[in-house]
Amino acid sequence: KQEVTQIPAALSVPEGENLVLNCSFTDSAIYNLQWFRQDPGKGLTSLLLIQSSQREQTSGRLNASLDKSSGRSTLYIAASQPGDSATYLCAVRPKGGSEKLVFGKGTKLTVNP
Amino acid sequence: GAVVSQHPSWVICKSGTSVKIECRSLDFQATTMFWYRQFPKQSLMLMATSNEGSKATYEQGVEKDKFLINHASLTLSTLTVTSAHPEDSSFYICSASSGNEQFFGPGTRLTVL
Numbered sequence: 127k128q129e130v131t132q133i134p135a136a137l138s139v140p141e142g143e144n145l146v147l148n149c150s151f152t153d154s155a156i157y158n159l160q161w162f163r164q165d166p167g168k169g170l171t172s173l174l175l176i177q178s179s180q181r182e183q184t185s186g187r188l189n190a191s192l193d194k195s196s197g198r199s200t201l202y203i204a205a206s207q208p209g210d211s212a213t214y215l216c217a218v219r220p221k222g223g224s225e226k227l228v229f230g231k232g233t234k235l236t237v238n239p
Numbered sequence: 240g241a242v243v244s245q246h247p248s249w250v251i252c253k254s255g256t257s258v259k260i261e262c263r264s265l266d267f268q269a270t271t272m273f274w275y276r277q278f279p280k281q282s283l284m285l286m287a288t289s290n291e292g293s294k295a296t297y298e299q300g301v302e303k304d305k306f307l308i309n310h311a312s313l314t315l316s317t318l319t320v321t322s323a324h325p326e327d328s329s330f331y332i333c334s335a336s337s338g339n340e341q342f343f344g345p346g347t348r349l350t351v352l
Contacts (some may be wrong), residue, residue, distance in 0.1 A: 145314060158339070158340075160341075164344070167330070167346070169245075169332050169346040170332065170343035171339065172341075172342065172343070175271045175340055203260040215283075224288070225336050225338075225341070226285060227273075229282045229283050230282060230283040231281065232282055
């Protein structure tokens, strides 16, 4: 059974700092991995999607890497801003016919001005 | 990215009543939609997978007679919480699949008094 773990559960940093969020998964047989952002009381916003054949994806100040063999992904946020404060969720889509996603519990990020 | 809407965004109802939540993909056709629930400070829990024109597939532990799902068209899926009780109070989020990626709705906050 695929399990996704995110560390740390919460993170507080001063504005301007670069930071890394970690995601690990137990089964390397994945179709893709996605990073989402969730603001309080809101739905999910997709940030980056990495296919299993890819090693990284970049969007603006965000960079996500994938090491499938070791079951790890990182989300790097450069020059953090208070507006980046949110919960960041990692999800993997296991290989197979189903499109189900398996989510981690998230990392709650607070960027202090 | 693609847009998914949910209606209503929040609902308060009395115990014993039924509540219907709509999920629409606005600019693409989704053969598969997913329904999740999220408790405070927890990650998303998949409830069921909804396929257009066929019966939904429920996850273990989710009562299909309690949570009725209808996927009548390629752009609309509905979740009906029947005879709602306070323990059904939660944040319900749907997603629609484009085949490679899931796009999430903004969520519906259900409060059962």
